[in-house]
Amino acid sequence: MMSISDGTININIEEKKRIFNVVKHPKIKPTKIKVPIVTSPRVMAYHFDEDYQKQDMKMAMDGYKSTLRPKVGDFINIAWRDLVFWSGMLWDPENFPMKMYDITKYSNNPSNFGIDLVSYLPWYKRNLFRLLIPDNFTKVKNMKKMFEWGTKSTQERYNSGIIEFLEKKSKPDKHYVRFLEGYECWGFDNIGDSLAFMKPAMTVGVLAGMEKIQREWNIIETKCVGLGDPYCEYMLVPREIDELRSSLKKKTTTIDKVNDRLKEHILAYIQNKKPLMERPTLGSDVHIHELQQVTAAPLVADQLVMIFRMGGTKAGKKLGETLIQTGLNENEAVKELLDFMNYCKVGKVTLEETIRIYENSERFGMKTKDPSCYFTTGFLNGFMYAIKNQHVKEIRCIGLGDPYCEWEFK
Numbered sequence: 025m026m027s028i029s030d031g032t033i034n035i036n037i038e039e040k041k042r043i044f045n046v047v048k049h050p051k052i053k054p055t056k057i058k059v060p061i062v063t064s065p066r067v068m069a070y071h072f073d074e075d076y077q078k079q080d081m082k083m084a085m086d087g088y089k090s091t092l093r094p095k096v097g098d099f100i101n102i103a104w105r106d107l108v109f110w111s112g113m114l115w116d117p118e119n120f121p122m123k124m125y126d127i128t129k130y131s132n133n134p135s136n137f138g139i140d141l142v143s144y145l146p147w148y149k150r151n152l153f154r155l156l157i158p159d160n161f162t163k164v165k166n167m168k169k170m171f172e173w174g175t176k177s178t179q180e181r182y183n184s185g186i187i188e189f190l191e192k193k194s195k196p197d198k199h200y201v202r203f204l205e206g207y208e209c210w211g212f213d214n215i216g217d218s219l220a221f222m223k224p225a226m227t228v229g230v231l232a233g234m235e236k237i238q239r240e241w242n243i244i245e246t247k248c249v250g251l252g253d254p255y256c257e258y259m260l261v262p263r264e265i266d267e268l269r270s271s272l273k274k275k276t277t278t279i280d281k282v283n284d285r286l287k288e289h290i291l292a293y294i295q296n297k298k299p300l301m302e303r304p305t306l307g308s309d310v311h312i313h314e315l316q317q318v319t320a321a322p323l324v325a326d327q328l329v330m331i332f333r334m335g336g337t338k339a340g341k342k343l344g345e346t347l348i349q350t351g352l353n354e355n356e357a358v359k360e361l362l363d364f365m366n367y368c369k370v371g372k373v374t375l376e377e378t379i380r381i382y383e384n385s386e387r388f389g390m391k392t393k394d395p396s397c398y399f400t401t402g403f404l405n406g407f408m409y410a411i412k413n414q415h416v417k418e419i420r421c422i423g424l425g426d427p428y429c430e431w432e433f434k
């Protein structure tokens with residue numbers, strides 16, 4: 025996720041070491057730097073597999089010609105990400121949003137990765153490297169530089185939205201960014217509230233860690249398609265924002281409206297095969313990393329395990345009941361569910377005696393000590409209960425190193 029991997033520095037991972045190989049740079053001669061990995065378990069990246077991280081970095085070097093998931097590719101439909109995130113909101117509107125904001129900000133802040141790349145450079149190279157990043161992001165032109173240098177290319181690569189730094193509207197230490205077709209708010213116009221959580225938190229986390237002075241940055245959505253605006257806008261400031269907590273916490277009515285709207289979108293796909301969450305320029309998919317920012321969160325915060333499990337159950341049950349209400353029988357409803365999950369590229373989903381998912385996006389690339397597809401398990405459980413009065417249990421999981429995740433019926 026660090027933009028320094030783009031083009032100038034090749035990063036390899038060996039046993040407990042990261043090798044930074046400066047290969048091409050106008051001012052720094054080719055150099056190799058070995059850095060021990062001491063990332064804290066509180067950072068999501070700690071829970072990712074070394075091979076996955078290696079592959080991710082290799083891809084940054086080869087211009088994303090290969091993929092992380094060989095079977096289904098690296099992009100998933102926005103609707104699946106929304107289902108995961110908003111089921112968390114459904115289960116715990118009180119704590120879930122603020123917890124996700126804090127975890128995301130922390131996990132994306134490079135200064136929490138436990139490595140200081142620059143300090144490993146010889147002093148003369150260190151100074152040259154530091155020239156690349158402005159000392160602080162107070163000035164509008166400095167923040168603009170940061171957005172153009174890093175943030176913009178990440179958004180383009182991940183298909184998460186079209187970002188514009190608002191130079192004229194921004195003032196020193198008060199910056200504005202416009203986000204068009206942002207995946208978090210797309211499809212939820214006029215819900216009556218602002219709807220972005222994750223992308224703002226990721227943005228401000230990365231920026232805070234890149235700034236040389238230690239300051240707490242925060243971000244708030246000031247315009248949103250959810251509020252009826254034609255696009256979303258965020259305000260970034262290096263201080264606490266008094267209204268942030270209340271802005272992230274959503275009313276039950278808002279959460280219900282979002283979940284209902286999402287259900288309408290999904291039904292329109294299932295019944296009429298209407299393309300799901302299609303954006304005019306960017307289409308309907310986002311990079312798997314945008315989903316994994318959400319699904320890796322319970323690996324750093326135990327309290328979230330139950331939220332994803334129970335929220336998933338609630339969402340699955342609701343969808344199952346809805347499909348039965350539309351007149352589908354049990355088998356048809358299950359068939360539609362599998363088709364929907366495969367269409368969203370959740371993974372490669374099959375059903376025989378058991379349900380199997382290859383490359384399940386929830387846990388792909390991560391390692392855990394127990395079967396850990398909390399949302400998927402809850403979702404399948406709720407759905408199967410509503411349809412067939414059956415429960416499922418995850419008995420194999422890619423998080424454990426199994427070749428696929430598998431659920432048996434009980």
Ligand SMILES: [Zn+2]
Nearest residue numbers: 209248249256
């Ligand atoms: Zn928005």
Ligand SMILES: [Zn+2]
Nearest residue numbers: 397421422429
């Ligand atoms: Zn699993």
